[in-house]
Amino acid sequence: EAGVAQSPRYKIIEKRQSVAFWCNPISGHATLYWYQQILGQGPKLLIQFQNNGVVDDSQLPKDRFSAERLKGVDSTLKIQPAKLEDSAVYLCASSLEERTEAFFGQGTRLTVV
Amino acid sequence: GDSVTQMEGPVTLSEEAFLTINCTYTATGYPSLFWYVQYPGEGLQLLLKATKADDKGSNKGFEATYRKETTSFHLEKGSVQVSDSAVYFCALRPYGSARQLTFGSGTQLTVLP
Secondary structure, eight states: OOOOEEEOSEEEEOTTOOEEEEEEOOTTOOEEEEEEEOTTSOOEEEEEEETTEEEEOTTSOTTTEEEEOGGGSOEEEEESSOOGGGOEEEEEEEESSTTSOOEEOOOEEEEEO | OOEEEEOOSOEEEETTOOEEEOEEEEOSSOOEEEEEEEOTTSOEEEEEEEOSTTOEEEETTEEEEOBTTTTBOOEEESSOOGGGOEEEEEEEEOTTOOSOOEEOOOEEEEEEO
């Protein structure tokens, strides 16, 4: 079974630029999550989708971050404009349903300079 | 709010040594508790879990017991191997919640041959 796919693996941008990350969840998984993992910290949930609807985006900085999940499958996370403190690994995860085991992708490491 | 506190790392052990990584939590009710592992260059993987008090989760020689009285979920292994070198995250999910996980800050384990 294919796992959660994310791209790109690495990205370096200058502050105030924009960036987008892509995630393809495991086939059939209704729930999709984006996490931000700052170096030395545990992952923090940014947004949770159930199919193509948002379940929780309470920790998403909506002035600069946006996410969508069209057709309830792939998802993109965008940052515009980026700040230095956005440097982190962005993890995508999916689960069959809410409250079932989440499977994580390898993440995208973002460096903002 | 809910939180997870892990012992600070890094932890360095010799092969076949006994491992304990402490984890305590703050949450209302009876959360589900998890240990995730992140091997170098890979995404997070669920290692074990426990969903109610006194449950013991186990996998790959690792064990953790859900202790409600001490709000703890310490990870143990009797004899570590070099291949166990990774970052270990303790996490919780509130009881009855569709929200995803709250993670601790992670503990880096290095096992030397």
